[in-house]
Amino acid sequence: MPMAERCSRFAESRDKALELFASKGFGQVGMRELAAYLGLTPGxxxxxxPSKQHLLxxxxxxxxxxxxxxxxxxxQQPRDKRGNLQRLIRAHLELHREMPxxxxxxxxxxxxxxxxQQRxxxxxxxxxxxxxxxxxxxSRRLPSQALAAVGHAIATLLNSSPSWLAHQPLEQHTQDALLEDMLTGAIERVLLSRGTAGPMLQVTAA
Incomplete structure (x- = not known):
């Protein structure tokens, strides 16, 4: 469902539902409890x-x-000598702060x-x-299953990395710098080890 088509009246309620699900656990929240938490009637x-699975x-x-x-x-950003990798890492870290x-x-x-729904x-x-x-x-030279596995591995690294240092007493900029260094090394290694290194690595190695 495109975001522009979502009912604006329920934007705040959806945000509250998101926080409740994420903090308490989806399986621990019933529909009546959810409605009460949102200040709505069950009806x-x-x-x-129709169900809390639809909301999830x-x-x-x-x-x-x-x-x-x-x-x-x-x-859409102009290319520079850093290539896409650093921009992608920073964009994911920023998105994690916006949508934890x-x-x-x-x-x-x-x-x-x-x-x-899972499909x-x-x-x-x-x-x-x-x-x-x-x-x-x-690279398209890899079998499709192997290529899909590489993409999944990189996505998992990008989306799980903020939790690595979440409990460390670090300034935000220090934490971001450490995560960027770790992710850059890990992702470049994944790409190189699977033979998928393309223009991105040729640029960043310069």
Whole structure:
């Protein structure tokens, strides 16, 4: 569901639902509890979402739509000697600060969706991973399954990395610099080890 088509009246309620799901756990929240938390009647909530899985699917789709939009914005930026990798890393770190509950929800509760919803989310996930790998110069010489695995590995690194140093007493800029260094090394190693190094690495190595 495109973000522009979402009901603006429920934007704040959806944000509160997101926070409740992410902090308490999707499986621990019932529909009546959710409605009470949002200040709605159960009937009003059911009118917009037939089940809490529909709301979860909406929030997870929103997350991947924003990831795809982020890649699009990075791709439109003028190229410089740093290449796409550093820009992608920084964009993901910034998005994690803007949407921390989404990252937590997707990582922990995607499996709570029904089969059809999981299929739709998987389609968005694969679309994001393919675009990510294309921007990093992934080679088509690899078998499709191997190439998909490389894209998934890189996406997992980018989306899980902020938790690596979350409990360390570091200034934000220091934490970001460390994460950027670790991610750059790890992703370049993944690309090189699988033979997928393209123009991105040739530029950044200069």
């Amino acid at each position: 009003s909530l059911y009118h917009h979402y 699917a909406d929030l997870i789709e929103e997350f991947f739509e924003e990831l795809l939009a982020t890649l699009g914005r990075v791709e 509950w989404h990252f937590r929800l997707v990582e922990r509760d995607s499996g709570c969706l029904n089969v059809e 739709q989310v998987q389609h968005l996930r694969e679309q994001y991973e393919r675009q990510l790998l294309r921007m990093l110069g992934g």
